[in-house]
Amino acid sequence: xxxxxxxxxxxxxxxxxxxxxxxxxxxxxxxxxxxxxxxxxxxxxxxxxxxxxxxxxxxxxxxxxxxxxxxxxxxxxxxxxxxxxxxxxxxxxxxxxxxxxxxxxxxxxxxxxxxxxxxxxxxxxxxxxxxxxxxxxxxxxxxxxxxxxxxxxxxxxxxxxxxxxxxxxxxxxxxxxxxxxxxxxxxxxxxxxxxxxxxxxxxxxxxxxxxxxxxxxxxxxxxxxxxxxxxxxx
Amino acid sequence: xxxxxxxxxxxxxxxxxxxxxxxxxxxxxxxxxxxxxxxxxxxxxxxxxxxxxxxxxxxxxxxxxxxxxxxxxxxxxxxxxxxxxxxxxxxxxxxxxxxxxxxxxxxxxxxxxxxxxxxxxxxxxxxxxxxxxxxxxxxxxxxxxxxxxxxxxxxxxxxxxxxxxxxxxxxxxxxxxxxxxxxxxxxxxxxxxxxxxxxxxxxxxxxxxxxxxxxxxxxxxxxxxxxxxxxxxxxxxxxxxxxxxxxxxxxxxxxx
Ligand SMILES: Nc1ncnc2c1ncn2[C@@H]1O[C@H](COP(=O)(O)OP(=O)(O)O)[C@@H](O)[C@H]1O
Ligand SMILES: [Mg+2]
Numbered sequence: 001x002x003x004x005x006x007x008x009x010x011x012x013x014x015x016x017x018x019x020x021x022x023x024x025x026x027x028x029x030x031x032x033x034x035x036x037x038x039x040x041x042x043x044x045x046x047x048x049x050x051x052x053x054x055x056x057x058x059x060x061x062x063x064x065x066x067x068x069x070x071x072x073x074x075x076x077x078x079x080x081x082x083x084x085x086x087x088x089x090x091x092x093x094x095x096x097x098x099x100x101x102x103x104x105x106x107x108x109x110x111x112x113x114x115x116x117x118x119x120x121x122x123x124x125x126x127x128x129x130x131x132x133x134x135x136x137x138x139x140x141x142x143x144x145x146x147x148x149x150x151x152x153x154x155x156x157x158x159x160x161x162x163x164x165x166x167x168x169x170x171x172x173x174x175x176x177x178x179x180x181x182x183x184x185x186x187x188x189x190x191x192x193x194x195x196x197x198x199x200x201x202x203x204x205x206x207x208x209x210x211x212x213x214x215x216x217x218x219x220x221x222x223x224x225x226x227x228x229x230x231x232x233x234x
Numbered sequence: 235x236x237x238x239x240x241x242x243x244x245x246x247x248x249x250x251x252x253x254x255x256x257x258x259x260x261x262x263x264x265x266x267x268x269x270x271x272x273x274x275x276x277x278x279x280x281x282x283x284x285x286x287x288x289x290x291x292x293x294x295x296x297x298x299x300x301x302x303x304x305x306x307x308x309x310x311x312x313x314x315x316x317x318x319x320x321x322x323x324x325x326x327x328x329x330x331x332x333x334x335x336x337x338x339x340x341x342x343x344x345x346x347x348x349x350x351x352x353x354x355x356x357x358x359x360x361x362x363x364x365x366x367x368x369x370x371x372x373x374x375x376x377x378x379x380x381x382x383x384x385x386x387x388x389x390x391x392x393x394x395x396x397x398x399x400x401x402x403x404x405x406x407x408x409x410x411x412x413x414x415x416x417x418x419x420x421x422x423x424x425x426x427x428x429x430x431x432x433x434x435x436x437x438x439x440x441x442x443x444x445x446x447x448x449x450x451x452x453x454x455x456x457x458x459x460x461x462x463x464x465x466x467x468x469x470x471x472x473x474x475x476x477x478x479x480x481x482x483x484x485x486x487x488x489x490x
Contacts, residue, residue, distance in 0.1 A: 130338075130340065132290055138326040138356075
């Protein structure tokens with residue numbers, strides 16, 4: 001067995017933080033992605049521009065800069081809003097933009113933009129006649145989405161979604177720069193104090209790889225599930 | 235005043251796509267049990283007319299009454315639109331449409347396709363919907379295909395499945411848009427047979443078709459459309475056997 005010099009439990013905690021950040025960012029980015037795709041396909045000029053602006057801004061700014069911006073600038077912004085709410089409406093809330101929240105928000109925002117593109121392409125790939133049929137049978141917008149658009153879109157979205165997730169997972173390592181004790185940060189502390197960087201970085205790499213492999217397996221199953229009815233070739 | 239309201243009434247519908255007016259004031263009254271066929275050359279506006287009846291297209295002018303209830307419209311930036319989408323959803327549930335390209339939902343089995351709208355739109359219990367669906371599939375000759383996906387069925391089977399899906403709504407009126415045009419010739423007969431049965435049992439149907447024998451045998455009324463207006467209308471014996479206009483004579487003449 002490799003000797004972790006007592007860092008085992010802390011590394012496990014760090015791994016948990018990494019997974020939490022990754023999963024919450026994924027959820028946020030999927031929601032943002034669906035909203036962005038809808039905005040870009042909307043016939044409202046304003047929503048369309050808003051969606052485009054979001055994607056352009058996110059793509060143009062380095063991930064690290066965005067994270068620092070949100071971490072340091074975010075709390076100031078939130079304070080302005082909560083102060084205003086307090087003085088105008090006597091609503092007293094306190095929102096703390098800590099490292100965790102800033103990390104999830106940044107990564108969610110970044111990947112929301114990429115997911116938006118993935119989902120837009122996927123929505124457009126759904127055969128229009130089937131959506132019309134859903135409308136013709138009395139489904140409202142929500143039902144059309146839930147029962148036809150979404151399940152059919154997923155087949156086209158999953159390859160891109162899976163790709164984005166793999167990159168997102170690795171991007172979580174960025175949260176260590178704003179001081180969040182994720183797996184990478186704890187491993188680098190351990191490396192320094194034990195002077196055995198190789199042991200700890202190899203371990204961290206292996207954990208990332210394990211998560212990625214499990215996800216790949218999961219995505220393959222999802223792909224299978226959402227391809228039901230479409231034959232093998234598709 | 236009629237004792238019971240008409241299943242479907244359309245008054246003076248016009249429709250423009252950009253600058254081109256493709257429907258120039260079309261009306262239609264469907265009484266219970268009527269089979270109204272719409273014939274006309276390609277591009278004459280048959281599909282658009284049919285699609286205006288369940289508001290897949292928004293007519294620019296005109297009125298639409300489903301079972302006596304008038305659909306409310308309002309003017310918006312994007313043109314005239316239904317004022318109340320809940321009303322539209324309600325009226326669509328009373329009119330089921332059968333499409334030229336079937337449009338069965340590809341990710342659901344045939345049985346799932348048939349129970350989908352009864353369960354999720356009409357709020358029927360799943361058990362009841364499945365029982366009804368099985369009876370309907372039996373009726374269109376697809377009892378053994380319930381668990382197949384659309385991609386695993388022939389065009390003719392898909393279209394009969396689509397008719398079962400339409401029947402599952404217990405519709406007031408069924409709308410058919412060239413239901414046999416996308417089919418291989420040898421598959422057309424089965425679909426027409428199902429439609430003849432429906433006509434015989436007194437279903438109210440509006441059918442866009444190029445099948446003249448079908449139109450002659452089952453329609454109560456035939457409308458001949460030309461460039462967005464009804465050029466001739468009447469019982470099939472009149473319109474199909476003694477056409478007045480040169481154009482309709484040409485249209486009906488056997489093609490070589
Ligand atoms: N969505 C649309 N946008 C623009 N033009 C359309 C659209 N749908 C139909 N048209 C035009 O309207 C006319 C009538 O079309 P359609 O109702 O499909 O005719 P039919 O079903 O009799 O062949 C055609 O000239 C067609 O090109
Ligand atoms: Mg047509």
